Amino acid sequence: MTGQKAPQMIYRHLGRTGLKVSALSYGAWVTFGNQIGVPEAKALMQQCWEGGINFFDNAEVYADGKAEEVMGQAIKELGWKRSDYVLSTKIFWGGKGVNDKGLSRKHIIEGMKASLKRLDVEYVDLVFCHRPDVTTPIEETVRAMNFVIDQGWAFYWGTSEWTAQQLTEAWSVSKRLNLVGPAFEQPEYSLLAREKVEKDYLPLYKEVGLGLTTWSPLASGLLTGKYSKGHVPEGSRLAMEMYKGLREKKLIESNLEKVDALRPIAEELGCSLAQLALAWCVRNEHVSTVITGATKREQIEDNLGALAVVEKLTPEVLEKIEKAVNSKPEPLPSYRS
Known part of the structure; x- marks a missing residue:
């Protein structure tokens, strides 16, 4: 099955900011500096670019900084105008x-x-607090992130994998000090990981206009259907020794059964399993962009094709998906009589 061909890219505001990001984006986690170098990164990023992707995600910890060096050099050689990405x-x-x-x-x-030195740029558009730091006062972190913005090293700041309570505290401190609060959060979100996005953060979308740049939409490749019990393809993410713990966590029988239950739905829509999983994430109105990863050109082509599947996710199809995965979080309790 070839899957859907890519339609025109969708662009959305990142939360309540004026910045527009592509509904699908491309990240360096796992691949850059570990699986691919500058030549491969350059080719893949150019393909993303031609497909309308304008947001590229990285982190200081990815491949111990090498991922930033690879991405920075690739961008430099591609010669992109800085304001365009x-x-x-x-x-x-x-x-x-x-x-x-x-x-x-x-x-x-x-x-x-x-x-910034590794990326070889004067500024990044977004900087994330990659995890919460319970040993540092949130006020210190909020002030430091505002200093970064004031210096012009980043335009916006946000968080990754913070709890709703921690985000609320950061916003409370920001308002009290008349400083800029975290405009976006980067949580894991897929058909198999939904609690934070669909339940915990629910009050924050309205209260502070929280935007989301979600990661692992394919559950580390599980939702592509390429894994089965006892079979991990050579060269895949979950085959890497450094992700042994992730492999043990993801490749459990209940998850594999859910993937199998999704197969007939994807076939009915004429798309790949990966496209179905990506489209399901994109359709969430609170998600500004879904971060994808890829080491091959055909993976990017398949990912971009997910945009054509979004409109096919009718209430009837969504109900079938819910029955297949049975992963919807319990709703927040209501204390109204």
Whole structure:
């Protein structure tokens, strides 16, 4: 099955900001610096570009900084106009030194400078607090992120895998100090991971206009259908020794059964399993962009084809999907009589 061909890209505002990002984006996690170098990255990013993708995601920790170097060099060789693309990095794990990790003012500023040097750019559009740092006061982190913005090193700041409570506290501090709050969050979101996006963050979409740049829409490749019990394709993400824990977590019988239950739905729509999973994420109105990863040109082509599937997700089809995966979070309790 060839799947859908890519329609015109959809662009959405990132939360309540004025910035527009492509509904599908491309990230460097796992692949850049580990599986692919500059020549391959350059070819894949150009294909994304031609498909309308304008947002490229990275982090200081990816391949110990090499992912940023690879992406930065690829962009330089491609010669893209800086205002035409959106670039991000994330700060938290910067090295082995006692102050090389976390969200202290020291590491945020030093980590930011180091990322910009590796990416070989004057600024990134977005900077994320890659994880919450419970050992650093949120006020210190909020002030440091605002300093980064004031210096012109980034235009917007956000978080990744923070709880709703932590985000609420960050916004409370930001408002009290008349500073810029976190405009977006980067949570895991797929048919197999829905709690934060569909339940925990629900009040924040309206209250602060929280935008989402979601990751792992294919559950580390599980939702492509290429994995089965006892079979992990050579060269795939879950075949890598460094992701042994992820493999043990994802490749469980209940997840594989859900993937099998989705197959007839994808066949009925005339699309691949991956396109169905991606389209399902894109259709969520709270998701600004869905971050994808790919090491091959055909994977990018297939990913882009997911945009044509979005309009096919009618209430009837969505109901079939819900029955297949049975993963919808329990609704928030209501105390109204």
